[in-house]
Amino acid sequence: MEDSRVVEIAEKAKEWTLEAGARLNLSHQEKLNVEYKTSAADIVTQKDKEIEQFFIGNIKTTYPGHYVLGEEGLSDVLPTDTQNGVVWIIDPIDGTTNFVHQNLNYAISVAVYIEGEPSIGYIYDPIKKELFSAIKNQGAFLNDQPLSTLTSCGIEEAVICFNHLWLVPNEKVDYEKMQRLVSDVRGVRYLGSAALEMAYVACGRLDSSLDFRLSPWDIAAGLVILNEVGAEMTTLENQTINVYTKSSTIFSRPGIHQYILEYLS
Numbered sequence: 001m002e003d004s005r006v007v008e009i010a011e012k013a014k015e016w017t018l019e020a021g022a023r024l025n026l027s028h029q030e031k032l033n034v035e036y037k038t039s040a041a042d043i044v045t046q047k048d049k050e051i052e053q054f055f056i057g058n059i060k061t062t063y064p065g066h067y068v069l070g071e072e073g074l075s076d077v078l079p080t081d082t083q084n085g086v087v088w089i090i091d092p093i094d095g096t097t098n099f100v101h102q103n104l105n106y107a108i109s110v111a112v113y114i115e116g117e118p119s120i121g122y123i124y125d126p127i128k129k130e131l132f133s134a135i136k137n138q139g140a141f142l143n144d145q146p147l148s149t150l151t152s153c154g155i156e157e158a159v160i161c162f163n164h165l166w167l168v169p170n171e172k173v174d175y176e177k178m179q180r181l182v183s184d185v186r187g188v189r190y191l192g193s194a195a196l197e198m199a200y201v202a203c204g205r206l207d208s209s210l211d212f213r214l215s216p217w218d219i220a221a222g223l224v225i226l227n228e229v230g231a232e233m234t235t236l237e238n239q240t241i242n243v244y245t246k247s248s249t250i251f252s253r254p255g256i257h258q259y260i261l262e263y264l265s
C-alpha cells in the first residue's frame with residue numbers, strides 16, 4: 001500500500017481514538033452496568049461495547065473492505081488468511097477493572113495491520129490525555145514528542161512490571177525464581193492495562209513488562225509502537241510473538257530482556 005494511503009488511514013484512526021477518549025471522559029457521570037464475562041474478575045461495561053461499536057461504525061462506513069477484530073466480538077469473523085487485506089484490531093477499553101474501580105489507568109488501543117504487517121498503532125489514556133502512536137518506519141510519539149530509541153540498562157536499575165500471578169505457584173514459571181528476580185531489580189509496578197504497560201516501556205517509564213497470556217487486542221498497537229523504539233519482545237520461551245496467537249509476552253529495553261529470559265528459563 002502507498003505511504004500516503006497509510007498516513008490517511010492513520011489520521012482517521014487518530015481522529016476516532018481521540019473522539020472515543022472524549023466520549024469516555026463524558027461518561028464519567030453515567031452509571032456503569034458491570035457484567036461478568038467468564039468470572040467476577042473478567043468484566044465488561046456498556047462503555048466497552050459502545051466504544052467498540054463506535055469504531056466499527058466508522059470503519060465500516062469509511063472503509064467497507066476492512067476487517068475489524070475487537071475484544072467484545074461485535075465485529076467480523078476474521079478471514080483465515082490474515083496476511084491479506086487490512087485488519088483493525090481494537091481494545092475499546094484496556095483495563096476495564098481500572099475503569100470501573102479507579103476511573104484511571106486505562107486506555108483505548110487501536111492498531112491497523114496491513115497485509116499482515118503491524119503498520120499503525122495508537123494507545124490513548126483519556127484521563128492523562130496521553131496519546132502514544134506509531135506508523136511503521138516513521139518513529140513513535142507521545143503526543144507530539146518523538147520517543148527515543150531505547151538504550152540498555154542493568155537489572156539493578158530496572159523497574160519491571162507484572163501481576164501477582166507470577167509470584168504464586170503457576171504453570172508457566174518457577175515462582176521462586178521470580179521471587180529472587182524481584183529482589184534484584186530496583187522496583188516492581190503493576191498498572192493493570194497491558195496496552196499502557198507496553199506504552200510505558202516504549203517511553204522508558206517501565207523497563208520490562210511481563211504477562212502470561214495476552215490477546216491480539218491487548219498487544220496489537222503496542223507491538224507497532226515498541227518496534228519503532230527498538231524494544232525486545234518475545235514469549236517466555238524466547239519465541240517471536242504472533243499477534244493472533246494468545247501467548248506469554250515479555251517486552252523490554254535491550255540489556256535486561258535476555259537477562260530476564262535466562263533468569264526464568
Ligand code: IPD
Pocket residue numbers: 071091093094095096097163191192193194195211213214218
Ligand atoms: C486486561 C488488561 C490486564 C491484563 C489482562 C487483560 P481488559 O484487558 O490488559 O492488564 O492482565 O490479561 O485481559 O480485559 O481490561 O481489556
Ligand code: CA
Pocket residue numbers: 042043071096
Ligand atoms: Ca476484558
Ligand code: CA
Pocket residue numbers: 071091093094095194217218
Ligand atoms: Ca485488554
Ligand code: CA
Pocket residue numbers: 048071091092093094095096
Ligand atoms: Ca478491553
